[in-house]
Amino acid sequence: MSSLDLVIAIFEFVILLFSLSAHECAxxxxxxxxxDQTAYQQGRVTLNPIKHIDVLGTLVFPALMIFGPLLGxxxxxxxxxxxxxxxxxxxxxxxxxxxxxxxxxxxPLSNLVLVVVGFLLLAGIAMMGSEGxxxxxxxxxxxxxxxxxxxLQALALIGYLAIEVNxxxxxxxxxxxxxxxxxxxxxxxxxxxxxxxxDQVGRFAFFLVLLLxxxxxxxxxxxxxxxxxxxxxxxxxxx
Numbered sequence: 001m002s003s004l005d006l007v008i009a010i011f012e013f014v015i016l017l018f019s020l021s022a023h024e025c026a027x028x029x030x031x032x033x034x035x036d037q038t039a040y041q042q043g044r045v046t047l048n049p050i051k052h053i054d055v056l057g058t059l060v061f062p063a064l065m066i067f068g069p070l071l072g073x074x075x076x077x078x079x080x081x082x083x084x085x086x087x088x089x090x091x092x093x094x095x096x097x098x099x100x101x102x103x104x105x106x107x108p109l110s111n112l113v114l115v116v117v118g119f120l121l122l123a124g125i126a127m128m129g130s131e132g133x134x135x136x137x138x139x140x141x142x143x144x145x146x147x148x149x150x151x152l153q154a155l156a157l158i159g160y161l162a163i164e165v166n167x168x169x170x171x172x173x174x175x176x177x178x179x180x181x182x183x184x185x186x187x188x189x190x191x192x193x194x195x196x197x198x199d200q201v202g203r204f205a206f207f208l209v210l211l212l213x214x215x216x217x218x219x220x221x222x223x224x225x226x227x228x229x230x231x232x233x234x235x236x237x238x239x
Contacts, residue, residue, distance in 0.1 A: 007144070008157070009066045012066050013066050013067075015162055016058075016169075018047065018049070019166050019169055020049070020083040021047045021048065021083065022110045023173070024083045024086050025046060025052070026107050027039065027106055027107045031086070034099040034102065034103060035093050036090070036092035036093060036099075037092070038087045038092070057083060058083050062079060062080075062081040065081075079168055080168050088100070088103060097188055101184075104184045104185055105181070107181050111166040111169045111170040111173070115162070115166045118160065118161075118162035119163060119232070121158070122160060122232055122235070123232065123235040125156050131152055136235075136236060137236070139159065139160040140232065142157075164225075171217045171220040171224075175212070177201065177208050177212075183202075187199075
């Protein structure tokens, strides 16, 4: 395990904690705006990770995925995790079905916003001349170079990891399997008679996520990464 691998792993873990907190905070804030104060009263409208931590999903599972390969455990892949679910009482909404869907979408949307922020950070660094271009290219190859500006490389690495982590969280949460956000969205779109049948799927959710999660995330991540890399390449040429 090199010191660089450890630094990248720590960066990933911190970014994941913040991203999961932003995701749940977005659910809680949106529910509050639409009339449900349940999450607000429990202090969940905050980016403080302590308020959102689920021991297994926020700490243990991500830690195994991030640090496992460094310890030779053979784990890894796309980094995902989950936080403590945001409590929502839908009867407090003014328009229950619409407001529940808006609240559900707020979580994945927060991850998309963080992807855009990461992209803009990389684009801005790429426009800062030769050192900026070097820092961005190094970050996209998960490298840190001895020459160049250290803080610039650190910022570029944070931007790139923010994109990767939040893309994975975005697509993971949109899987149409309960209790993920995609599952709630699909459930609200189903006709009444199909809801009961679909609810039975929830009993096998964990196994379905393990079985299909990697394929699902990879299916969307590969073209998304190509698109982002093409966009960054434009700024590298302009810089």
